[in-house]
Amino acid sequence: MATNLSGTEQRLVDEFQRDLPLVERPFAAVAERLGIDEATVLAMLGRLLADGVISRVGAVVEPHAAGWSTLAAMAVPDWALPQIADFVSSFPEVNHNYEREHHLNLWFVVTAPSPERVRQVLATIEYRTGVPVLDLPLEEAFRLDLGFRLQWH
Amino acid sequence: MALSAADRRLLAAIETGLPLVPRPFLVVGERIGLTEAEVIEGLRSLLARGVLRRLGIVVRHHELGYRANAMTVWDVPDEMVRDAAARLVALPFVTLCYRRPRRLPLWPYNLFCMIHGRDRARVEAEIEEATRAAGLMGLPRAVLFSRRRFKQQGARYTAGWPAQGEAGWTTSIAGS
Numbered sequence: 335m336a337t338n339l340s341g342t343e344q345r346l347v348d349e350f351q352r353d354l355p356l357v358e359r360p361f362a363a364v365a366e367r368l369g370i371d372e373a374t375v376l377a378m379l380g381r382l383l384a385d386g387v388i389s390r391v392g393a394v395v396e397p398h399a400a401g402w403s404t405l406a407a408m409a410v411p412d413w414a415l416p417q418i419a420d421f422v423s424s425f426p427e428v429n430h431n432y433e434r435e436h437h438l439n440l441w442f443v444v445t446a447p448s449p450e451r452v453r454q455v456l457a458t459i460e461y462r463t464g465v466p467v468l469d470l471p472l473e474e475a476f477r478l479d480l481g482f483r484l485q486w487h
Numbered sequence: 488m489a490l491s492a493a494d495r496r497l498l499a500a501i502e503t504g505l506p507l508v509p510r511p512f513l514v515v516g517e518r519i520g521l522t523e524a525e526v527i528e529g530l531r532s533l534l535a536r537g538v539l540r541r542l543g544i545v546v547r548h549h550e551l552g553y554r555a556n557a558m559t560v561w562d563v564p565d566e567m568v569r570d571a572a573a574r575l576v577a578l579p580f581v582t583l584c585y586r587r588p589r590r591l592p593l594w595p596y597n598l599f600c601m602i603h604g605r606d607r608a609r610v611e612a613e614i615e616e617a618t619r620a621a622g623l624m625g626l627p628r629a630v631l632f633s634r635r636r637f638k639q640q641g642a643r644y645t646a647g648w649p650a651q652g653e654a655g656w657t658t659s660i661a662g663s
Contacts, residue, residue: 352541354526359509371577376507383507389545390504399538400490400498405587407594423638431638434558434631442633442638458508476572476584
């Protein structure tokens with residue numbers, strides 16, 4: 335299981351979710367802060383990536399700064415949920431897709447370069463499944479950051 | 488906020504993450520005809536302008552054991568939302584908090600709060616604490632724990648961008 339991280343790996347993952355040093359050799363700067371060498375940091379990141387513990391070292395874009403997104407919800411009968419969920423997931427614009435404990439049981443995020451394309455995806459899903467799709471775009475963000483401090487146990 | 492063609496090229500070039508090499512900004516620059524210094528300055532500018540929320544390691548929480556993931560929603564009178572939200576985000580365990588539109592009659596809730604935890608009982612206790620701390624007792628509320636994860640990946644913006652490369656890029660937006 336992925337929680338079998340060494341102490342140094344835990345620090346690496348926890349402390350560098352933001353503020354990757356903007357210098358020519360960022361991983362050397364990270365290594366120095368952790369008291370290890372650059373090659374070790376690169377090897378650790380490669381392993382964490384391969385194990386799926388991290389999805390990348392890169393950027394998190396502000397919502398609506400570079401495109402449009404919305405949160406959508408559907409009330410899908412249990413018997414149809416696997417097929418409809420797969421259909422929803424098949425859109426490249428759908429990045430999160432979860433079942434949740436509610437009458438509205440399928441929740442997904444649609445992201446695209448424009449609001450028009452987002453609406454087109456929702457309309458297509460509604461038309462093809464016959465299930466109404468609720469469009470719940472962000473109106474105001476009070477906290478939007480998954481780069482929180484991790485608890486290891 | 489307006490993005491230039493150069494901004495979009497740079498965003499597209501780092502879509503799937505930085506290359507894990509000693510000089511990643513040099514490699515990114517080589518792909519799009521920029522110097523290493525121009526890439527670093529471009530990223531600094533995108534961060535300063537708020538286009539990028541952060542630059543660093545993007546964690547997959549589910550794989551780290553964060554399986555108790557609750558979306559709690561309330562129907563809060565519009566004039567109370569900001570005050571309640573300010574109290575919610577003061578709690579260290581609240582990871583996301585935002586306002587979305589009601590869709591009556593199916594969906595009467597307008598204030599959303601996410602708590603990502605390892606243990607369901609603990610998250611349930613945190614939801615009660617959040618409800619009290621934000622003064623939301625007695626208001627209509629629903630708690631939607633996640634059950635099955637069908638898909639989770641970075642968001643894609645560049646499909647259809649004029650300067651798009653051959654591959655769609657993925658960069659997650661924070662908690663959209």
